[in-house]
Amino acid sequence: VMxxxxxxxxxxxxxxxxxxxxxxxxxxxxxxxxxxWAWTSFTVFSISQxxxxxxxxxxxxxxxxxxxxxxYYALIMTVxxxxxxxxxxxxxxxxxFIVTPVWLPxxxxxxxxxWATKRNKHSLILFGGVLVGMSLPLFNMVNLxxxxxxxxxxxxxxxxxxxxxxxxxxxxxxxxYNSPVALGAGAGAVLSVTMAALGVxxxxxxxxxxx
Numbered sequence: 001v002m003x004x005x006x007x008x009x010x011x012x013x014x015x016x017x018x019x020x021x022x023x024x025x026x027x028x029x030x031x032x033x034x035x036x037w038a039w040t041s042f043t044v045f046s047i048s049q050x051x052x053x054x055x056x057x058x059x060x061x062x063x064x065x066x067x068x069x070x071x072y073y074a075l076i077m078t079v080x081x082x083x084x085x086x087x088x089x090x091x092x093x094x095x096x097f098i099v100t101p102v103w104l105p106x107x108x109x110x111x112x113x114x115w116a117t118k119r120n121k122h123s124l125i126l127f128g129g130v131l132v133g134m135s136l137p138l139f140n141m142v143n144l145x146x147x148x149x150x151x152x153x154x155x156x157x158x159x160x161x162x163x164x165x166x167x168x169x170x171x172x173x174x175x176x177y178n179s180p181v182a183l184g185a186g187a188g189a190v191l192s193v194t195m196a197a198l199g200v201x202x203x204x205x206x207x208x209x210x211x
Contacts, residue, residue, distance in 0.1 A: 017056040039180040046137040046184035054192045058199030067115035074107035106136045129193035137184030
């Protein structure tokens with residue numbers, strides 16, 4: 001009974017984290033709409049995606065102990081996002097503004113770090129976290145480049161409302177305007193190590209709760 005209880009708790013955690021990861025990344029293409037703050041939004045969204053991917057993927061990866069699981073987790077996030085974007089498309093939003101599976105290559109690097117260091121958790125946290133943090137903003141920019149004419153898309157599908165804190169004050173004065181990829185990668189590389197450690201620790205805690 002305890003084995004099944006532990007196993008079900010793990011799967012429940014994985015589903016909860018995967019769903020929340022997806023919910024937080026659903027709007028990852030929204031920087032298209034914030035035309036005057038696009039790069040600032042891009043940086044923030046890149047970091048949020050990095051952190052949500054790394055915490056869930058490391059949790060799932062250390063749960064199974066099988067390299068390749070992180071990529072599978074990213075695939076779950078991708079499929080959830082495609083389904084959610086399909087719902088958005090039904091509401092009249094463009095479907096092409098995040099169909100590129102940006103999380104998969106970063107998750108592959110996480111798996112690679114785990115496999116290459118012979119399933120060493122500390123190496124996974126340090127190397128895997130840094131690799132995901134540095135790579136995801138780059139892949140996210142590739143995703144942005146593949147979108148059909150972002151400005152045209154933004155004006156064709158205007159946001160009905162903007163939250164007050166995102167309302168542009170002056171055009172093109174976003175702090176992060178110069179290099180959104182470098183800023184996202186720098187911040188992501190540091191923060192994702194912490195989140196990778198949390199993902200691994202969640203695993204330990206779950207076993208303690210279920211003991």
